[in-house]
Amino acid sequence: PGPDAAAQQAAGARNAQLTKPAGSLGRLEDLAIWYAGWQGAERPALNRPQVLIFAGNHGVTARGISAFPPEVTVQMVANFKVGGAAINQLAAVAGAELTVHALDLDRPTRDFCEAPAMNEDELLAALRCGWDAVDPQADLLVTGEMGIGNTTSAAAIALALFGGEAADWVGRGTGLDDSGVARKAAVVTDAVALHHPGTGLETLRCLGGREIVAMAGAMARARVLGIPVLLDGFICCAAAACLAAESPTALDHAVAGHASAESAHPALLEKLGKPPLLGLGLRLGEGSGAALAIPLIRAAIACLSGMATFAEAGVADG
Amino acid sequence: PGPDAAAQQAAGARNAQLTKPAGSLGRLEDLAIWYAGWQGAERPALNRPQVLIFAGNHGVTARGISAFPPEVTVQMVANFKVGGAAINQLAAVAGAELTVHALDLDRPTRDFCEAPAMNEDELLAALRCGWDAVDPQADLLVTGEMGIGNTTSAAAIALALFGGEAADWVGRGTGLDDSGVARKAAVVTDAVALHHPGTGLETLRCLGGREIVAMAGAMARARVLGIPVLLDGFICCAAAACLAAESPTALDHAVAGHASAESAHPALLEKLGKPPLLGLGLRLGEGSGAALAIPLIRAAIACLSGMATFAEAGVADG
Numbered sequence: 001p002g003p004d005a006a007a008q009q010a011a012g013a014r015n016a017q018l019t020k021p022a023g024s025l026g027r028l029e030d031l032a033i034w035y036a037g038w039q040g041a042e043r044p045a046l047n048r049p050q051v052l053i054f055a056g057n058h059g060v061t062a063r064g065i066s067a068f069p070p071e072v073t074v075q076m077v078a079n080f081k082v083g084g085a086a087i088n089q090l091a092a093v094a095g096a097e098l099t100v101h102a103l104d105l106d107r108p109t110r111d112f113c114e115a116p117a118m119n120e121d122e123l124l125a126a127l128r129c130g131w132d133a134v135d136p137q138a139d140l141l142v143t144g145e146m147g148i149g150n151t152t153s154a155a156a157i158a159l160a161l162f163g164g165e166a167a168d169w170v171g172r173g174t175g176l177d178d179s180g181v182a183r184k185a186a187v188v189t190d191a192v193a194l195h196h197p198g199t200g201l202e203t204l205r206c207l208g209g210r211e212i213v214a215m216a217g218a219m220a221r222a223r224v225l226g227i228p229v230l231l232d233g234f235i236c237c238a239a240a241a242c243l244a245a246e247s248p249t250a251l252d253h254a255v256a257g258h259a260s261a262e263s264a265h266p267a268l269l270e271k272l273g274k275p276p277l278l279g280l281g282l283r284l285g286e287g288s289g290a291a292l293a294i295p296l297i298r299a300a301i302a303c304l305s306g307m308a309t310f311a312e313a314g315v316a317d318g
Numbered sequence: 319p320g321p322d323a324a325a326q327q328a329a330g331a332r333n334a335q336l337t338k339p340a341g342s343l344g345r346l347e348d349l350a351i352w353y354a355g356w357q358g359a360e361r362p363a364l365n366r367p368q369v370l371i372f373a374g375n376h377g378v379t380a381r382g383i384s385a386f387p388p389e390v391t392v393q394m395v396a397n398f399k400v401g402g403a404a405i406n407q408l409a410a411v412a413g414a415e416l417t418v419h420a421l422d423l424d425r426p427t428r429d430f431c432e433a434p435a436m437n438e439d440e441l442l443a444a445l446r447c448g449w450d451a452v453d454p455q456a457d458l459l460v461t462g463e464m465g466i467g468n469t470t471s472a473a474a475i476a477l478a479l480f481g482g483e484a485a486d487w488v489g490r491g492t493g494l495d496d497s498g499v500a501r502k503a504a505v506v507t508d509a510v511a512l513h514h515p516g517t518g519l520e521t522l523r524c525l526g527g528r529e530i531v532a533m534a535g536a537m538a539r540a541r542v543l544g545i546p547v548l549l550d551g552f553i554c555c556a557a558a559a560c561l562a563a564e565s566p567t568a569l570d571h572a573v574a575g576h577a578s579a580e581s582a583h584p585a586l587l588e589k590l591g592k593p594p595l596l597g598l599g600l601r602l603g604e605g606s607g608a609a610l611a612i613p614l615i616r617a618a619i620a621c622l623s624g625m626a627t628f629a630e631a632g633v634a635d636g
């Protein structure tokens with residue numbers, strides 16, 4: 001299924017009659033028309049945005065590729081549950097419902113420098129977790145993550161899918177120094193040399209983490225349900241890239257919420273063909289950059305659906 | 319008066335203890351600490367944002383420098399009052415109170431190619447309108463405008479204050495074609511050659527419009543009251559630039575909400591030393607770009623004031 005072409009066309013025609021110079025709301029106009037297509041309404045409404053946080057642990061952390069110890073994953077899950085993390089505040093400001101899904105935190109993925117991160121059952125279980133977490137009544141979805149070590153996994157995914165050098169895709173994550181970044185690049189090089197995943201799903205299985213797989217599962221479910229998605233940062237986009245590798249239309253329902261300060265994120269967005277809405281230097285994960293963009297979608301929809309036309313307002317249209 | 323240094327310092331110290339990698343909220347961290355200083359609270363709150371729209375008419379419209387006829391100013395004021403314009407929707411999404419102030423619409427300013435746009439009494443009346451419109455209880459201010467012809471006035475102000483060529487400061491406004499832009503540049507050149515305003519206030523009087531003067535009056539009042547300001551587009555920033563010409567600290571309470579698609583706005587922001595929060599190609603005026611940025615301020619404050627510290631959450635801090 002895809003967007004409703006008739007609704008999209010009606011929204012575009014309506015937009016052209018609203019009391020403003022043509023095009024003067026810039027990207028808000030494109031966003032509103034895109035959203036109208038997915039909601040199937042000339043005058044859409046945003047009532048039920050959903051933020052899903054998935055958490056997973058990574059065997060590769062044993063190689064010293066993160067500035068934080070792996071215990072932080074479970075500690076932050078507890079913090080999400082009591083409302084103390086950044087994403088709790090950002091989801092509240094955005095009027096979004098937030099739920100947290102921890103995936104087998106006491107059973108990290110295998111170190112993908114030695115073996116595939118997951119077997120097929122584990123892959124399917126994580127996909128299922130993401131798939132089932134989506135509220136079918138939601139009208140906008142953000143998927144976020146927590147998983148110490150997961151920028152290493154995302155960089156390996158990007159290198160496997162798009163090629164280049166490990167250094168092109170490796171960044172500081174939560175705050176690595178230069179020697180940490182070099183160690184991380186060597187790990188990513190080794191991992192991709194070991195595996196030759198031929199598909200998006202195999203890439204997820206060999207190089208992913210459970211939270212990354214769950215994000216992919218949730219975004220795929222949203223595509224099937226016709227729920228628009230705001231993409232978050234580097235890790236979310238690595239998950240999305242695996243879907244795009246499976247089908248060129250897999251991300252038609254997705255817009256990039258922001259460009260993060262993780263160094264390779266802009267390049268990854270370019271590979272996905274998704275220009276970001278925001279660029280405020282965030283590099284936190286948790287869905288934070290995408291949640292910050294929810295009010296922009298809300299504003300775009302409010303203008304399309306709430307403004308008067310030139311005829312209604314008795315305003316001369318230039 | 320300026321920001322509360324102790325509150326700002328306390329907010330910075332609190333920010334450093336929150337459950338996130340240091341700096342990972344990017345510009346949101348700077349915004350929240352800046353706001354904490356102006357509110358004088360380590361954990362500030364945003365409860366009462368205000369959007370003020372000022373409207374004025376311009377004698378210079380007789381020279382064919384706008385894509386829309388001058389009657390549209392009063393028509394759009396009526397549209398603001400019944401809630402049909404873009405800014406009505408954007409203020410509602412932002413949770414901001416909106417009021418509209420029309421300044422002598424049936425008495426346009428004089429054509430500033432022939433004489434100063436206003437006399438001193440008219441200047442003072444417009445400043446007073448802006449000054450009085452600010453709610454002393456507001457905790458964030460956006461000033462927007464409506465006035466057919468006012469990008470011509472703003473370009474003349476920018477040329478008078480910052481020099482260069484008229485073409486550096488003239489853009490398409492609401493949608494001029496190339497010949498219209500050339501005509502507008504000639505008008506701006508003539509206007510600035512006629513007047514030699516030595517101060518920000520004289521620049522407002524000779525080259526401004528009543529709505530531009532009122533915006534300056536409102537932003538000056540906000541500075542005195544310690545109310546933070548989000549700057550809107552080219553016209554708002556031209557008004558702000560006249561204040562900056564009067565005092566180098568006049569805009570310490572102001573952050574740029576967005577960079578608009580009006581071609582000279584990025585250069586004007588650079589002159590003011592204000593990097594924009596958003597860049598979504600808006601070019602509508604009405605305070606629209608600044609209102610769109612209010613949720614970003616709200617989000618920044620929510621993170622600073624609502625997040626748990628590492629100690630509170632029992633999270634290892636790397």
